[in-house]
Amino acid sequence: MGKILEIKNVVVGNEEIKILRDISFEVEEREIISIVGESGCGKSITLRTIIKLLPQNLNILSGKIFFEGLEITKLKEKEMQNIRGKKIGMIFQEPSSFLNPLFTIGNQIEEGINEKVEKDKKKERVIKILEEMGLSYNVYYQYPHQLSGGMQQRAMIAMALINNPVLLLADEPTTALDVTTAFGIISLLKNLILIHNLSIIFVTHDISLAKYLSDRIFVMYAGIIVEKGPSIEVYNSPLHPYTQKLINCLPEKYNKGEKIKTIEGEVPSFKNLPLGCPFSPRCEIKNKICEKRIPPEIKIGNRIVRCFKYGNFMES
Amino acid sequence: MKRYILNRLFQFIPLLIGMTFISFLIIQLSPGDYFTQLKMNPEISPETIEKMRKVFGLDKNIVVQYFYWLKNVFTFNLGVSFSYHVPVSYLIKIRLKNTISLSIFSIFLTWIISIPLGIYGAIKNKRWEEKILSFIAYIGISIPSFFLAMLFIFFISKTAILPLGGTTSIFYKGATPFERFIDYLKHLLVPGLILTLSGIGSLYRLMKNNFLEAINSPYIFTAYAKGIPTWKIYFKHALRNAINPMITIFGYELSGILSGAGLVEIITGWPGMGRLVLEGVLSFDLYLVMASLLIGGILLILGNLFADILLALVDPRVRFK
């Protein structure tokens, strides 16, 4: 399997704040990656960095991103337009507000079609993909507000996949949906990578869902990926203190009446981040060094963790 | 769609009734009633008065009178002008045409100018171009239309580049229809431009804010993520979404245009409804005033209806309700 995406030491922010700090990871072909983390830790910004659609006040300050071997950090806006929607598709948390209310679903999917083909051909293709997503061809003529949340999300996926991209960025696509609808979407995504030659980066704050869906899990905290590894291993034997606490908070780990251990303290704001490890203020096993430096990536087998606990840092 | 329009029409009926009732009430409130005034006027024969008394039910109680009046209103019998001695409807007909052409002219011009400006301002938001535009818009919003009109007239009195006052020039009689039209337009230009200038500011601001809101919406992000070129995103996705709220406020804008037109007509000497009302007030010609008020209100209702229908045409969320 080849790498389709490679991110190397990316820093995103501006003069005042750094939102993403030293992000590195790779995505293999036909792989599902989950990025897990609390609200505001920078998951969406990570996805937006990949397609270079950052908020106006934020920039990629350093680092490199390679997509299919091409360094896209160097590409111009015009060249990026040929990658977005064509090679990389994206879906969002709230399909209702991410679909334009004034155009039909058909119109919105069709306008993304890359090749110059006749109108009829385009329509055929759109209807085909809609059906593949489990929607009737009627949806082609319908407006977003006429669809349910689940249908909107399916239409959104159709829109993202119309050009057969190799990478799908999914930003919490199931958070706004009820459980059964969400499950439908998840199964759909799982099927899709079998049919299409597709990799998915799936953002969620539900680590159980991540375990179920993905091959690997990246755990993010305050703009840093603190842990990377195969899903089952991360879930069953988390390395980073934050991941451990995160998993310890899950209700399914408790019996009735037991008190759930929550993570004490608050997520630090990006305006005044601690100097060292961002988790150190809430960490129970922190050391002096934790407050001074950001831990480097430490490789343990096929897993990577950013914590001074591992390696030989604690003594110094 | 048909049901929606019918529905809107039905909603306007109570409004219309309320409006006529308030107009009627205002006549009733006035101390010296119209009828006694008629009697005191030696130029009006007792027969005419007797006829009026019958037609308007002036000897009956107020509610009955209201229905008499309403019936007359619906048959375009708006009473007789006290000062002109002709039916009010006749007076209004001539003037209404001028007011409507003035309003449409300036609405058209205002929109044509302020929508592109608004888009430009939104795209250049927080840069110097936008700051200058917004400052000028501020001046435009704050300058009273009558003051603008006076400045305009002062300017014209110095340069004499445009005709002022009335709708036609003296040579009108022998002219071809096309020449007449051009002549009419030339006379329309002064009040029309004044009205346009005083309307651009607020419309520019609205459009700028709408467009700004549109281009910061999630669906615009989706469009970017689809790899659609920026110009297409602006002119397909953002523009349509920014224009819709403008249509919604069209009715409100129209109220301002009609009021502004009334005043500008008076100052520039354009013979429209505004001058008619003022003459009516000054000569205590109550039926004339009330009819004008009512016509103004009906114009607004029609404008709102038009906006509603237009909105339904362009906004599926309204259409498929």
Place this chain on the structure above:
Amino acid sequence: MNIFVRLRKRNFISYISLYIIIFLYSLAILADFISPYPYNKQFRDTPLCPPTKINFFDKNGKFHLRPFVYEYKLVNPSLNKYEIDRNKICPIYFFVKGERRKILGLFPSRRYLFGVKEGKIFLFGTDMHGRDIFSRVLYGARISLSIGIIGVLISFFLGFLIGGISGYFGGKIDNVLMRLVEIFMMFPSFYLMLALRAVFPLNLSSFQVYLLIVIILSLIGWAGLARIIRGMVLSIKEEEYVLSAKALGIPTFRIIFRHIIPNTFSYSITAITLSIPGYILGESTLSLLGLGIQEPYPSWGNMLSVCIGNLRILSNAPWMLIPGFFIFLTIICFNFLGDGLRDVCDPKNW
């Protein structure tokens, strides 16, 4: 108050506008003291006299520490041509003596802020009756500026009452009241204003007219405000803190006074500021059309009425338009201030 500090920091132009407004109001209050002449003093020999320039150098180029004006002489009454008599220097003095007037209507005084002992000083020129426009602008400010405030307060009271009732109780009451509001808003305000004016006799005393204008403007203005306030009450009613206060069983009036009113306060201040221009415009429109404040008493509106349909005056004596400039200045300042207040009152911007 920290609102003003924030205003200065975030929105300097609004901050300056606030001071201009305060300055204009002070001029209005101290009109009897600042204006060199009474508003009705007619100088028959100098009608439509251009503004007298203030000079420091005389015709020989000699510098005078005390500024002076020249005397203006009407040389051609039919063409309204004035000539400056450069031989006659009229120095300007502070606290000169003039006719006896009551400052603020209370303290009789013969001294005014500035003036000339011989000759005349017309900073903004004179009107057709030879009255000093500068003095009349100051006196006129009293009408034009006070009517805005009084009108907006009455409308606001009505709007709060009706909008509050409508929003708080909802249901049928809400329905009826909102229809009424819609009806009022469906009339073009200019026509409604004139129609309401038509109900009353044309010749009323100054005080009656003043009251009438306030009433008419409030009658027109309440509807829009009521609608806004209703919307505000509705949205606040749904806010979490109100819902939770309700759930906690806190009595209604406490909810209204502790939660709803403080939350509408900053908004109300903004809305009041932004509505004042409408009232100032309303007054000046009525007075301009001869339906408001009557001569000889000045308002910024009626001082402009001679300019309607009078091309000759307009082109020969453009200084007659100065009151219009003051209306414009006041309105733009209120608009700037209102927008600035909205900006700093918005919690998003803190």
